[in-house]
Amino acid sequence: MVKYSRQREAIKNKLVGRTDHPTAETLYAELKTEMPNLSVATVYRNLNQLEQWGEVNRITVEGATRFDPNTDPHSHFFCRKCGAVIDMPDEDIEIRRIAQAGFGGRIELSTSHFYGVCPKCLDIDS
Numbered sequence: 001m002v003k004y005s006r007q008r009e010a011i012k013n014k015l016v017g018r019t020d021h022p023t024a025e026t027l028y029a030e031l032k033t034e035m036p037n038l039s040v041a042t043v044y045r046n047l048n049q050l051e052q053w054g055e056v057n058r059i060t061v062e063g064a065t066r067f068d069p070n071t072d073p074h075s076h077f078f079c080r081k082c083g084a085v086i087d088m089p090d091e092d093i094e095i096r097r098i099a100q101a102g103f104g105g106r107i108e109l110s111t112s113h114f115y116g117v118c119p120k121c122l123d124i125d126s
Contacts, residue, residue: 006035007038017069024047025040027043055071056071076112077116078115
């Protein structure tokens with residue numbers, strides 16, 4: 001049984017419904033005013049625990065680690081201009097089928113990463 005942690009609960013609450021894939025440092029900055037004794041190490045430790053439990057996913061983008069509360073299968077789009085990470089629907093079924101046909105093991109999950117310019121940055125350039 002896992003001991004209740006007020007810090008872990010606050011981190012989870014900050015992540016609920018978010019689609020911006022925040023870093024640990026972003027979460028720390030947002031929680032620091034509410035919890036003055038909170039440390040960055042505590043945020044990282046709790047995010048690592050949440051990842052182990054399958055409650056968040058870790059995404060590494062250009063060396064930065066970000067956290068995604070959406071653990072359902074989905075893909076990501078990475079904007080090369082503003083750095084946004086955008087959730088995309090999981091449309092990898094056909095890709096998995098093709099990959100599985102030439103593979104002797106069992107593929108259970110796959111994700112795709114797409115790179116380019118997001119709609120907001122395209123509007124700015126127009």
